[in-house]
Amino acid sequence: MHLCKDCDSGELQCTKCIIGGHSRRPLHRIQRWNGNYFEDTSLANAGLTIDLGHNPVTCVAGHGKIQSHLITVMDINGLHNVRLCWCQCLRFSHLAEELFRRQWIPATLIRPGTAFTFRVMKHFQRLSHIARTTPWDFCNVIQRLTDNIQPDQLPDIYRSFNRVQRLWRISRAYKRAGVTMCHSIGTLPCLGLQCVSCPWPGRNIPDNWKDDPDV
Template identity: 40%
Template structure:
């Protein structure tokens, strides 16, 4: 946690309702030691703006989930909203920009920045999912990274889903169940002339329309 101010246990818990992936430091009598939020009885409350739901203990008690962020892998106890008109648990995570690994048995979630950062590193630096997960393990515990529960299989599964959803968004898909044409999710070439996108409104009346607004298709023979 990069907050420099000294706070009591109660204030630290309240502050981190919006920052559940921080690791605060606690004075142990000799030096400030990094601890987990769970060690100070932190519960991440959902659905009521950081306040505990009055029905939080109905049905089942709050339970732990594995939350993966750019700072590493965290184990956090979640207090779900269990009101009468409560959204599903996975929707409560999505509202907080957490991508759940499952919609039925919620045990792992990823912040959106995990996928956004990996996507850019994968495109620019060719970072593989294996190396990215190894980095997250070492950010969690650089002394014994193998003590961290392996997230590779779960991450690889969810990041493929995340890329598909991003493709739907770019392709203007409103209903993911509706039939789509082949190639409808492919990105168009930004330099190719497209009416209504990068051509003037009167392009059809331009005298040089066949040369200035025509598409040239070539074949790579390498």
């Protein structure tokens, strides 16, 4: 029997039900009753696979080109093993693109083994701005959320996370500044924010401020 720690229902479920109920929530943490106690396990270990690409029903190759790949995904509740499955018969784009479509950022573009959810990147950016949390401390917290007994046994994600959080930060800055692929080098808008204390005609002082007799 299985118990999901993130569903808040507290009900025990058989393997079939826990897989069926989590096909759209693959980043929940589950435990399995081993006869003596509930031990931590993963949805991938229970048999859950996430289908990428086209709907398996419309496969023109009779599922002849199925690929399977196990990756580590970091979310705000810890690290997760996720088994991905896809068929390359028709319209399957690059694996990294498929992960982006799910709002997961791959750590590398060629056959990624690690990914980070948009959710965890936003979470870290807030913590970094408000609580001054460093990437190193954040990775330690995530590892201890995953396994507080032997965090050293988990995959080392610090270097990947640190690289991706820098990319995330700069891409958010580009987005806020309206930078698109159309801008070539030299025509990039400024990423810095304008000073709110300085006088800007039409914004915090009138357009005709020169006509003001008190100026």
